[in-house]
Amino acid sequence: KQEVTQIPAALSVPEGENLVLNCSFTDSAIYNLQWFRQDPGKGLTSLLLIQSSQREQTSGRLNASLDKSSGRSTLYIAASQPGDSATYLCAVYGNQFYFGTGTSLTVIP
Amino acid sequence: DAGVIQSPRHEVTEMGQEVTLRCKPISGHDYLFWYRQTMMRGLELLIYFNNNVPIDDSGMPEDRFSAKMPNASFSTLKIQPSEPRDSAVYFCASKKAGGTYEQYFGPGTRLTVT
Numbered sequence: 001k002q003e004v005t006q007i008p009a010a011l012s013v014p015e016g017e018n019l020v021l022n023c024s025f026t027d028s029a030i031y032n033l034q035w036f037r038q039d040p041g042k043g044l045t046s047l048l049l050i051q052s053s054q055r056e057q058t059s060g061r062l063n064a065s066l067d068k069s070s071g072r073s074t075l076y077i078a079a080s081q082p083g084d085s086a087t088y089l090c091a092v093y094g095n096q097f098y099f100g101t102g103t104s105l106t107v108i109p
Numbered sequence: 110d111a112g113v114i115q116s117p118r119h120e121v122t123e124m125g126q127e128v129t130l131r132c133k134p135i136s137g138h139d140y141l142f143w144y145r146q147t148m149m150r151g152l153e154l155l156i157y158f159n160n161n162v163p164i165d166d167s168g169m170p171e172d173r174f175s176a177k178m179p180n181a182s183f184s185t186l187k188i189q190p191s192e193p194r195d196s197a198v199y200f201c202a203s204k205k206a207g208g209t210y211e212q213y214f215g216p217g218t219r220l221t222v223t
Contacts, residue, residue: 044214099152
């Protein structure tokens with residue numbers, strides 16, 4: 001069974017810092033990997049989706065990379081802002097979706 | 110499109126009562142997923158449908174849980190009888206077949222069983 005791990009579980013940084021969130025998965029037979037953002041008490045919002053044939057995707061200050069062979073993905077957030085504070089989850093899709101437990105990010109003004 | 114719609118947004122019920130959660134997927138989406146999220150276990154897939162047919166229900170915790178999708182625009186998740194440990198946020202998500210396989214989540218139903 002696919003296992004998805006996210007490190008760190010929580011992260012606190014001062015505003016303006018660049019940061020990296022990590023996601024690892026055990027089975028490389030995936031179709032894609034998706035990064036989500038979840039605000040407290042809210043649903044999940046899709047941030048970036050990387051197809052298995054792709055290496056990275058970028059959207060604004062966000063950049064996600066995928067290394068299928070090593071079972072790893074990173075989400076890079078440039079010039080962090082207090083509005084980036086949320087929980088970030090990664091999910092891989094093979095025969096079904098598997099989610100990591102998330103990284104809770106706090107950006108301090 | 111209005112996105113994935115879930116109702117109710119909040120449900121408080123007493124142990125032993127029947128609970129029905131509802132979901133309307135995005136029009137044209139072929140897949141529908143039901144998830145449960147708790148602090149202890151994170152986000153867990155309960156069941157998913159393809160073209161209204163249940164494909165994998167291995168995540169359904171017990172026989173007390175059942176899900177139906179009578180048509181392409183409506184699905185229900187029922188818990189009967191409910192127990193306090195069922196308290197969680199239940200999400201519905203949908204996606205189109207093929208393409209990027211991107212899934213879209215509803216706002217969730219927060220269930221509290223007392």
